Amino acid sequence: MNSVYITSTPGVQVEMNPLEPTNLKEVENDLSLNHDLNLYNFVIILNRETREKNIEVTKQEKLNFNAITTETIPIEEMPNRRTNLLDLTTAIECFTPIYQFFLTDNDFWRATNSLQLDETIGILASKELKNKQNA
Structure with missing residues (x-):
């Protein structure tokens, strides 16, 4: 897993470790928790950096999309089980x-x-x- 730096605010870089699960085994190992921690850490680090450097998050003409990929993620075939009939919302409920x-x-x-x-x-x-117009 490679680190990426995300934020479009000049002078601020937030290093993140992307989660790229390709099979169910990787999802078992606290993926949901690590996902949430990534989000919380992003906000915490961004706020700390902007406060320490006296930078304000403002409108950006050029946004940084380097944390987004258009490449196909090689996800292994899902097992064919009778429980596969549940959609994500039903499974969560x-x-x-x-x-x-x-x-x-x-x-x-x-x-x-x-x-x-x-x-x-x-x-x-x-x-x-x-x-x-709203600036």
């Missing part, structure tokens, strides 16, 4: 009560209501994409 069973009430609600991170990332993206 089936998983949620089991997930809740292993967490405290407070941790469960904190995990399921983590939209604050989505809002933070949305605000950062909107600052870099800001329309000149």
Whole structure:
């Protein structure tokens, strides 16, 4: 896995370690947790860098898309089982009560209501994409 530097804000670089699972075994090893940690760490590092360097996240004419690939990811063939009839949303709904069973009430609600991170990332993206008419 190669590190990539992501952010379009000049003077700020956030090193990330991309997750590129190609089979189910790689998903078993805390992939979801590592995905969330990558997102949280991105926001934490970006905020720390901008604060330390006194840089503000603002509209950018040229955005950095180097963390996105158009290459085909070589994902191994999925097993053909009767459980393959579930879509992702249904699988998540089936998983949620089991997930809740292993967490405290407070941790469960904190995990399921983590939209604050989505809002933070949305605000950062909107600052870099800001329309000149609304600037």
